[in-house]
Amino acid sequence: MWTLGLLLATVLVSSCGVGGLSPIFPNPVSPNGQNIYNTYIGISIPAIIIFVGVEIALLWVVVKYRRSTQPATYVPPQIHGNTPLEVAWTIAPLVVVLAIALYSFVELQRDFQPVSASNYTVVVSGHQFGWNYTYPEGFTVHQEGSLQTEVTPFVVPTHRLVRLEFQGTDVIHSWWVPAVSGKTDAVPGYDNFSWLKIDEVGKWRGECAELCGVGHSTMQIIVQSMDEPQYNAWVQQQMAAAKSSP
Amino acid sequence: MAATQVLPRPKAYDDTFWKPISLWLTTTDHKLIGIMYMVTGILSFVIGGIFALIIRLQLSQPNLKVVDPEAYNQMISAHGVTMIFFFVTIFLTGIANYMVPIMIGARDMAFPRVNLLGFWLVPVSIILYYSGFFSGGALDAGWTGYAPLTEKAYQAKSLGVDFWAMSIIVWAISGIMASTNFLTTIVALRAPGMKLTRLPLFVWAQISTSILLLVVGAPLAAAMILVEFDRQLGTQFFTTQGRPVLYQHLFWFFGHPEVYIMILPGFGMISEVIPVFARKPIFGYMSMVAALFGIVFLSMTVWAHHMFTVGMNTYVEGFFMLMTMLIAVPTGIKFFNWIATAWWGSIDFEVPMKFAFGFLATFLIGGITGVYLASVPVDTQLHQSYYVVAHLHYVLFGGSVFTIFAGIYYWFPKITGRMLNKTLGEWNFWTLFVGFNGTFLIMHTLGLEGMPRRIATYSNEAWAATNLIITVSSFLIAFSVAIFLINVVRSWNHGEVAGDDPWRANTLEWATASPPPPYNFERVPPVRSFMPLRDLRESGELEEELTPEPAPA
Numbered sequence: 100m101w102t103l104g105l106l107l108a109t110v111l112v113s114s115c116g117v118g119g120l121s122p123i124f125p126n127p128v129s130p131n132g133q134n135i136y137n138t139y140i141g142i143s144i145p146a147i148i149i150f151v152g153v154e155i156a157l158l159w160v161v162v163k164y165r166r167s168t169q170p171a172t173y174v175p176p177q178i179h180g181n182t183p184l185e186v187a188w189t190i191a192p193l194v195v196v197l198a199i200a201l202y203s204f205v206e207l208q209r210d211f212q213p214v215s216a217s218n219y220t221v222v223v224s225g226h227q228f229g230w231n232y233t234y235p236e237g238f239t240v241h242q243e244g245s246l247q248t249e250v251t252p253f254v255v256p257t258h259r260l261v262r263l264e265f266q267g268t269d270v271i272h273s274w275w276v277p278a279v280s281g282k283t284d285a286v287p288g289y290d291n292f293s294w295l296k297i298d299e300v301g302k303w304r305g306e307c308a309e310l311c312g313v314g315h316s317t318m319q320i321i322v323q324s325m326d327e328p329q330y331n332a333w334v335q336q337q338m339a340a341a342k343s344s345p
Numbered sequence: 346m347a348a349t350q351v352l353p354r355p356k357a358y359d360d361t362f363w364k365p366i367s368l369w370l371t372t373t374d375h376k377l378i379g380i381m382y383m384v385t386g387i388l389s390f391v392i393g394g395i396f397a398l399i400i401r402l403q404l405s406q407p408n409l410k411v412v413d414p415e416a417y418n419q420m421i422s423a424h425g426v427t428m429i430f431f432f433v434t435i436f437l438t439g440i441a442n443y444m445v446p447i448m449i450g451a452r453d454m455a456f457p458r459v460n461l462l463g464f465w466l467v468p469v470s471i472i473l474y475y476s477g478f479f480s481g482g483a484l485d486a487g488w489t490g491y492a493p494l495t496e497k498a499y500q501a502k503s504l505g506v507d508f509w510a511m512s513i514i515v516w517a518i519s520g521i522m523a524s525t526n527f528l529t530t531i532v533a534l535r536a537p538g539m540k541l542t543r544l545p546l547f548v549w550a551q552i553s554t555s556i557l558l559l560v561v562g563a564p565l566a567a568a569m570i571l572v573e574f575d576r577q578l579g580t581q582f583f584t585t586q587g588r589p590v591l592y593q594h595l596f597w598f599f600g601h602p603e604v605y606i607m608i609l610p611g612f613g614m615i616s617e618v619i620p621v622f623a624r625k626p627i628f629g630y631m632s633m634v635a636a637l638f639g640i641v642f643l644s645m646t647v648w649a650h651h652m653f654t655v656g657m658n659t660y661v662e663g664f665f666m667l668m669t670m671l672i673a674v675p676t677g678i679k680f681f682n683w684i685a686t687a688w689w690g691s692i693d694f695e696v697p698m699k700f701a702f703g704f705l706a707t708f709l710i711g712g713i714t715g716v717y718l719a720s721v722p723v724d725t726q727l728h729q730s731y732y733v734v735a736h737l738h739y740v741l742f743g744g745s746v747f748t749i750f751a752g753i754y755y756w757f758p759k760i761t762g763r764m765l766n767k768t769l770g771e772w773n774f775w776t777l778f779v780g781f782n783g784t785f786l787i788m789h790t791l792g793l794e795g796m797p798r799r800i801a802t803y804s805n806e807a808w809a810a811t812n813l814i815i816t817v818s819s820f821l822i823a824f825s826v827a828i829f830l831i832n833v834v835r836s837w838n839h840g841e842v843a844g845d846d847p848w849r850a851n852t853l854e855w856a857t858a859s860p861p862p863p864y865n866f867e868r869v870p871p872v873r874s875f876m877p878l879r880d881l882r883e884s885g886e887l888e889e890e891l892t893p894e895p896a897p898a
Contacts, residue, residue, distance in 0.1 A: 124794065132726075153709055154706065154709065156684050157702065165692055180632070189674060196670040200667045246408065268585075270589075271493070271494070275795070282728060286656070305795065308798075310487050314414070
């Protein structure tokens with residue numbers, strides 16, 4: 100079955116990460132994102148082994164047991180089952196998925212509990228169609244949705260654990276910057292939490308990931324990190340601007 | 346051997362689709378109702394496919410505007426609703442309606458008039474949904490219709506959401522009727538000797554599907570009624586002031602089992618097709634049945650894995666993660682049993698068998714990506730991205746659609762008395778296999794790179810090339826479906842005459858004429874194992890099939 104070969108070739112080509120065909124998300128800059136990345140790699144090891152193993156078994160059956168290549172007298176053995184074999188392929192996947200679940204649960208406990216180790220909380224609130232970031236210093240950055248222009252960046256300091264508190268004001272939105280970490284929903288009625296800690300200076304793109312109306316695709320996100328002195332200057336500038344425009 | 350009694354084969358009844366319209370409108374014959382379900386399903390498949398092509402055109406390049414965002418959001422919602430509610434579920438109900446009574450040796454369903462009513466609620470449901478397009482805009486919140494986006498505050502000017510909610514309520518009632526009918530039929534109307542342990546696996550699959558729909562259909566209708574209360578009576582169940590996440594719980598308590606409602610009958614069909622074309626009995630019959638019920642039970646305990654980003658307690662998330670991953674175990678059992686059935690077989694790769702193997706090769710990918718998505722931390726990256734779109738199409742296209750094609754090519758000779766054309770069938774398979782994988786395999790990478798689903802357009806140039814390949818491949822799928830439709834229309838009246846049992850199959854539907862007479866059997870054949878027809882063939886008790894008459898010119 101040459102098409103299966105083609106399929107495998109496509110997998111291989113996409114594994115090379117050519118022309119935007121990456122088999123994994125971008126290398127994250129925040130430790131929680133990095134841990135998710137590692138979990139993804141961890142799951143991939145048994146996943147790839149099982150995928151390749153089963154596809155080879157299928158190819159083997161297709162090539163080896165075709166009636167057209169068998170002698171006309173061949174009568175297949177009339178086997179109705181084999182209990183030890185069936186027990187084996189019940190237990191083996193069970194062990195694999197329990198291991199994956201346990202591994203994932205450890206990561207879940209490590210990075211998805213509400214963090215108390217930070218007193219620097221930015222309130223991220225989603226609305227149709229944009230994000231507002233209210234800093235502990237009291238000013239708010241408005242990131243209005245747009246497709247055409249680069250949206251106003253959400254600026255964070257480097258080397259500092261920033262707690263994100265998500266609030267919904269109208270419909271449900273979801274804040275997602277793949278290079279930082281996984282997504283968090285902003286749901287009306289209660290606060291949702293996440294955090295980030297970025298050690299390098301840079302800019303990363305993201306999008307709203309929950310369908311929120313006609314402007315959904317415009318709700319782009321940019322996260323920008325600045326090192327401490329630059330960040331403090333930026334905060335002063337924002338506070339001054341907030342004072343001058345009531 | 347002294348063959349005691351030779352069973353007569355009934356004469357073919359009528360092999361034309363062109364019956365008087367009054368007969369179609371009033372028939373309680375499960376076979377005609379089954380055909381109407383299947384035709385409705387295929388028409389919905391074509392309509393849903395047209396929506397998909399428009400979506401793909403829009404996304405083929407950045408910043409395109411084939412349709413505006415309002416229309417785009419209606420298209421994605423209509424694509425999902427049409428494919429899930431009006432195509433896959435309806436088609437599978439149809440093929441089961443046709444086959445289940447014959448496979449268990451019954452003359453009709455237990456409640457023929459409930460069957461009639463249940464079917465005619467389907468066009469009502471479909472018309473209600475599409476009425477939304479003429480009321481200022483159909484549902485535009487995705488097929489899941491998450492609140493509060495469906496609330497009046499955000500949907501003031503159109504009645505699309507109301508029509509959708511009404512449509513789904515009617516659909517759920519119809520589904521509950523069909524499920525009750527299937528379960529009663531299978532419990533009460535089995536032929537003598539057809540013990541539960543001798544039921545064909547397709548019938549077992551239909552039992553499990555019916556149980557699922559019976560349990561989860563009502564909560565779905567309840568969710569829709571509450572949405573309507575919020576919209577029209579001013580209640581606050583799911584509004585911005587209420588509890589929007591409660592809607593997600595109710596919806597997914599239906600929504601995840603619905604995935605299995607759409608795939609278990611497909612599993613059943615594969616369990617029929619592989620033994621016939623490999624000339625071996627199914628491997629591990631009892632573990633296949635046990636696995637079905639394992640899936641039924643587990644599928645009702647996993648719904649919140651669609652909600653890992655709403656901010657639940659991490660232990661609750663851990664529970665849903667574990668239950669989701671456990672589904673890999675019964676699914677794995679079925680997978681290994683299918684491979685073991687074919688192992689050492691004498692495999693004839695007729696078109697149904699090609700589709701069965703196409704299903705195995707592709708559904709595997711959907712199963713494996715499902716484990717990634719079940720892992721809570723990884724899911725927070727992949728959720729609501731094109732990775733999920735690729736995953737769900739591997740499950741529902743590589744799974745349901747490939748099994749549906751396997752089932753159609755397998756049973757078309759029984760239903761119409763004529764074979765589908767083999768050459769067109771092979772073209773259908775290969776173009777679909779290449780087109781499907783071309784469309785959805787690389788789609789995983791879009792999600793990994795951060796492309797969310799349900800965006801009307803995008804400005805990120807890095808996604809452009811992948812999207813273009815996907816769009817081109819999606820038209821190959823359309824080409825393949827066109828070949829299929831041509832094949833069905835041509836073969837229905839001009840195909841090679843099939844005879845009663847063209848595949849030398851194992852189950853009772855092949856013991857009667859093709860197409861079967863209204864009463865199905867002149868005398869119900871004796872059943873001594875789960876392969877009754879093969880027993881009869883080997884003991885010489887079945888009357889030799891008459892040479893099929895040549896097709897009229």
